[in-house]
Amino acid sequence: MTIQNNNNKVLTITNIIILINIIMFGIQNIIEYGDLKFGLNIYFLEYELYYQLISTMFVHGGFAHILMNMFVLYQFGNMIEDAIGIPKYLSLYLVGGVLTSIGSLAYMYFTGNWANLVGASGAISVLLGWFALKDVEQRKGIIIWVAFISFAPLLLGLPIGWYAHVIGFALGWLLGYII
Numbered sequence: 001m002t003i004q005n006n007n008n009k010v011l012t013i014t015n016i017i018i019l020i021n022i023i024m025f026g027i028q029n030i031i032e033y034g035d036l037k038f039g040l041n042i043y044f045l046e047y048e049l050y051y052q053l054i055s056t057m058f059v060h061g062g063f064a065h066i067l068m069n070m071f072v073l074y075q076f077g078n079m080i081e082d083a084i085g086i087p088k089y090l091s092l093y094l095v096g097g098v099l100t101s102i103g104s105l106a107y108m109y110f111t112g113n114w115a116n117l118v119g120a121s122g123a124i125s126v127l128l129g130w131f132a133l134k135d136v137e138q139r140k141g142i143i144i145w146v147a148f149i150s151f152a153p154l155l156l157g158l159p160i161g162w163y164a165h166v167i168g169f170a171l172g173w174l175l176g177y178i179i
Helices: 013-030 034-038 052-058 063-084 087-110 121-133 138-155 162-175
Strands: none
Touching: 013 034, 013 052, 013 063, 013 087, 034 063, 052 087, 052 121, 063 087, 063 121, 087 138, 087 162, 121 138, 121 162, 138 162
């Protein structure tokens, strides 16, 4: 299956998700400790902030972070949305994103390596995992790209939730057998 973007519409679910991310980025920066309230972290357990499983997908660690994530989401999200339709796309993105949050929470809990996990990249990695399974011609490039964006920043000493990328990609691949 080769996936191409034939969707030239402005009003797409992907573009609405991008808009929500931009709005949430503004809100998180207005509210005191917004990144800690909306990111996924130890407060999920300590203060029962269960909404963090979803809110973490819509907040970011800075302007460059949101810009990069939204660029990738725009490129791949619109193609996938066009290929599988809105209901399946929303299921893939949102369910996959929440499952990635749960997997990332489990990683932090069992390793004791707590961080404040923010960003749409876990949910975007779900899309990339799905895409890599479905489009054999682009599979190798996508796998290399996900590995690069997951581990190269670590070599530079940048804090990155690499495990969210890996978990999201694996979940997207698995969900590709269903969706």
